[in-house]
Amino acid sequence: MSRNSAQRKHDLTADSAQKELVKLIQSFSYGHHLHTVFSDFVEMNALAISNSVDRALFEAREKRYLDIVGKYKREEVERFPQMLGLLVESFEQRVAVIRKETAGSLPVSGGLTDVLGETYMMLGLGNDRAGQFFTPYSVSRMMSMMLMGDVGAEVERRGFIRVHEPACGAGGMVIAAADSILAAGQNYQQTMHATCIDIDPCCVHMTYVQLSLLHIPATVVHGNALSMEVWGTWYTPAHILGGWTFKLRRRLEADLLRAAVAVKQQSEVDQAETPAVVAEAAAVAEAEASDVAVLERETSATTAAPAGREATSLAELFEQSLASGTRDRTVFDTIDQLTLF
Structure with missing residues (x-):
C-alpha cells in the first residue's frame, strides 16, 4: 500500500484516538526524524511492558529504556506516555464495538485492527527498497477467516490453536487471527498462542506492544526465519501470566x-x-x-x-x-x- 493510499484509508477508518496519536508523532518532526521517533516510541513501550512481567532481562532492558529517554528533552519525553494512552484508547474503542456487537450475536465484521501498522504506513515509514509493505487489515482478516476453519472443533480436540507468523510485520495477521477466533465464539486469550518472527526490530516491538495490549499469548522473536538466526525473544504478559x-x-x-x-x-x-x-x-x-x-x-x-x-x-x-x-x-x-x- 502506497503512502497516499494509506493516508486516504487512515482518513476514512482511523478513530479519534488514532488520529491524535499521529498528530503527536508528527509534532516531533521539527527536531527528529519521524522514523526514529516512531521506533523509539514502540521500543520504549515494549521495554516497559516486558520489564513489568519478565525479570530475566530486566537490567539490560531498563538500561536500554533510559538510553532512549536520554535522547529527548523533558517536554518531549512527556509526550510518549500520552501517545501510549492514545494507542490504548484506540484499542479500547474497538473492543467496545465488539462487545456491543456480541451482546446480541457474533460480530460479522472485524472489530480489531492493526493500529500501529496502519500508522507506520500512513507516515511513510515503510522500507520500500526492502519490499516492506504491510498487508491491509481487511485482507488479513479475510485470509484468517478462510484459513481458520472450524475453530471450535480444533479447540475442543487440542485445547488451543497455535499460530506461526515468520514475517509478522506489526502483528496484523495475528490480530486478524484473534479477531476471527473471537467471531467464531471463542476467547482468543485462552484458545490461541502465537509465535511471531521478524528481522526488523521495529516490527518486533510493534508486534509485541499490540499483542500485549490485546492480551494475546505470544512469543515474539527478533530473528531471521530463513537463516534461523535469533537475536532476542519477547514474551507477552498473557504468555507469562497464563503459564503458557x-x-x-x-x-x-x-x-x-x-x-x-x-x-x-x-x-x-x-x-x-x-x-x-x-x-x-x-x-x-x-x-x-x-x-x-x-x-x-x-x-x-x-x-x-x-x-x-x-x-x-x-x-x-x-x-x-x-x-x-x-x-x-x-x-x-x-x-x-x-x-x-
Whole structure:
C-alpha cells in the first residue's frame, strides 16, 4: 500500500484516538526524524511492558529504556506516555464495538485492527527498497477467516490453536487471527498462542506492544526465519501470566505420544518390524507401563529437541536455535517466569 493510499484509508477508518496519536508523532518532526521517533516510541513501550512481567532481562532492558529517554528533552519525553494512552484508547474503542456487537450475536465484521501498522504506513515509514509493505487489515482478516476453519472443533480436540507468523510485520495477521477466533465464539486469550518472527526490530516491538495490549499469548522473536538466526525473544504478559510455557510443553508431549501410538498401530498393520519401528514400539510400551508419557529434553545449550526427532515446525526450529545461543533459554525449557515473583 502506497503512502497516499494509506493516508486516504487512515482518513476514512482511523478513530479519534488514532488520529491524535499521529498528530503527536508528527509534532516531533521539527527536531527528529519521524522514523526514529516512531521506533523509539514502540521500543520504549515494549521495554516497559516486558520489564513489568519478565525479570530475566530486566537490567539490560531498563538500561536500554533510559538510553532512549536520554535522547529527548523533558517536554518531549512527556509526550510518549500520552501517545501510549492514545494507542490504548484506540484499542479500547474497538473492543467496545465488539462487545456491543456480541451482546446480541457474533460480530460479522472485524472489530480489531492493526493500529500501529496502519500508522507506520500512513507516515511513510515503510522500507520500500526492502519490499516492506504491510498487508491491509481487511485482507488479513479475510485470509484468517478462510484459513481458520472450524475453530471450535480444533479447540475442543487440542485445547488451543497455535499460530506461526515468520514475517509478522506489526502483528496484523495475528490480530486478524484473534479477531476471527473471537467471531467464531471463542476467547482468543485462552484458545490461541502465537509465535511471531521478524528481522526488523521495529516490527518486533510493534508486534509485541499490540499483542500485549490485546492480551494475546505470544512469543515474539527478533530473528531471521530463513537463516534461523535469533537475536532476542519477547514474551507477552498473557504468555507469562497464563503459564503458557507449561501448556506448550504439555501440547508437545501429547503430540509426541500421539505420533508414537500411530507408529505402533501402523507397524502392527504392516508387520514391518524394522529397527526404527521396534524402537518406537518399545518407547510406547514403556510409556504405557508407567501410565504417563515423559518427554526427555536435553538441558545442554546445544540440544533443544528430543533425541532422534527432528523439528517439524518453524516454531520448533526457532526453539532449537534459541538453545544454541549464549543463553540456555528456550520457549519450552524456560522455567515459568511466575516463579521469579
